[in-house]
Amino acid sequence: MQKEKLQDYIFPKNFYWGAATASHQVEGNNHNDWTEWEKSEKRVKDLKSSGLVNKHGLDNFVSGRSADHYNKYKEDFKLAKELGHNATRFSIEWSRIEPEEGKFNQKAIDHYKDVIKTLKELDIEPFVTLWHWPIPIWLRDKGGLKSSEMPKYFVRYAKKVVEVLGDDVKFWIVLNEPEVNTGMGYMLGIWPPQKKNILQYFRVTYNLMKAHKLTYREIKKINPKAQIGIAKQNVSFSLKKNTPVNRIIRCLANFYWNHVWLCSLKKYQDFIGLNHYFHCVVDYGLYKNDFKIVNDLGWEIWPTSLYECLKDLEKYNKPVYITENGLADAKDEKRTWFIYEMLKGVHKAIEEGIDVKGYLHWSLMDNFEWAEGYWPRFGLIEIDYDTLERKPRKSAYFYRDICIHNGIVVSTVDKYKKEIEKFS
Numbered sequence: 001m002q003k004e005k006l007q008d009y010i011f012p013k014n015f016y017w018g019a020a021t022a023s024h025q026v027e028g029n030n031h032n033d034w035t036e037w038e039k040s041e042k043r044v045k046d047l048k049s050s051g052l053v054n055k056h057g058l059d060n061f062v063s064g065r066s067a068d069h070y071n072k073y074k075e076d077f078k079l080a081k082e083l084g085h086n087a088t089r090f091s092i093e094w095s096r097i098e099p100e101e102g103k104f105n106q107k108a109i110d111h112y113k114d115v116i117k118t119l120k121e122l123d124i125e126p127f128v129t130l131w132h133w134p135i136p137i138w139l140r141d142k143g144g145l146k147s148s149e150m151p152k153y154f155v156r157y158a159k160k161v162v163e164v165l166g167d168d169v170k171f172w173i174v175l176n177e178p179e180v181n182t183g184m185g186y187m188l189g190i191w192p193p194q195k196k197n198i199l200q201y202f203r204v205t206y207n208l209m210k211a212h213k214l215t216y217r218e219i220k221k222i223n224p225k226a227q228i229g230i231a232k233q234n235v236s237f238s239l240k241k242n243t244p245v246n247r248i249i250r251c252l253a254n255f256y257w258n259h260v261w262l263c264s265l266k267k268y269q270d271f272i273g274l275n276h277y278f279h280c281v282v283d284y285g286l287y288k289n290d291f292k293i294v295n296d297l298g299w300e301i302w303p304t305s306l307y308e309c310l311k312d313l314e315k316y317n318k319p320v321y322i323t324e325n326g327l328a329d330a331k332d333e334k335r336t337w338f339i340y341e342m343l344k345g346v347h348k349a350i351e352e353g354i355d356v357k358g359y360l361h362w363s364l365m366d367n368f369e370w371a372e373g374y375w376p377r378f379g380l381i382e383i384d385y386d387t388l389e390r391k392p393r394k395s396a397y398f399y400r401d402i403c404i405h406n407g408i409v410v411s412t413v414d415k416y417k418k419e420i421e422k423f424s
């Protein structure tokens, strides 16, 4: 470890500590536009021709049973509690609640009621996401997110969910990373529905913004005290050389990527949900990083990046909840150090006046990482996909100590010195 003075980093009272998941990634056996896409001829052909099937096997790319969290949520939340968490973020699967247009499935509603009840009984605060990307098949067949009716359909679904589940939920995250989903699905054409169509990209962006605003109003009508936001994935940008051109590039990229959604929805957010994974070095272009320390997906880890993103949110003057932050690290080599560095940054941002109120690590458990499939391991808890056995990784116990002490204390750092020093 560099000659850093060891000290305690204590967080504000009532800070939320926990982890996040998303329905499609952990529940298993969903039926939505993604599950259909995963098995589609085009997708399978693409995977085969890119050599990815040879590398990971076809099953890697089909969500299937996943971690079976739909059936094992009680066990999983009990484990979260044992790991010191006092908050959990999860998402409601639209295709389960409304498998047919306009028909709500009581069994699915009862399921999520019990999910929330289970969390409440454990004294774990639920942060509930209404849309974490997949959509029901009937909506896909009506044009999906680009349909002009989409905002109306979304609000009908959201209203129903909040009416039936809202009593015990204070925090609603209406949309997860809409900018990522629209970019991947409608601009880069990598995710369903695999379009490369700029007009559709803007159409979908417009629809999702409209859906969010309408939903915000509906939730407030049902429960004026509800706290509502989106989860926005912000990138920290730094300059290789401080030249005027680089500064302009950074300014434009930062505005386009980090602020368009947050500015447009400023009046419709009680808090900012910050998801954070990426750091981008600007050098007459983007992502000119050295990639010195990377996670298993090759994403660079930049110890101060979360701090930088938090500082960049200052102008909104709103409470911030870190709704995702984590890394793919199958061997659990870097996770302890990563959490340590990221949380030091959060602490510093708080000291400098940013109102950060919670940290939800991505992810509670290993899961289906979208187009990458199962091989990336983001979990604090390791999942054996054959036996469904759950096993907390060592870093989960490091994080537990932090949750329990409401901060990073010297004795914890001492205990995990070896893991922390490896990369410092």
Ligand code: FCB
Residues within 6 Å of the ligand: 022, 025, 176, 177, 180, 233, 275, 324, 362, 369, 370, 378
């Ligand atoms: C985020 C997603 C989340 C997960 C992480 C690794 O962009 O919101 O579902 O896949 O990346």
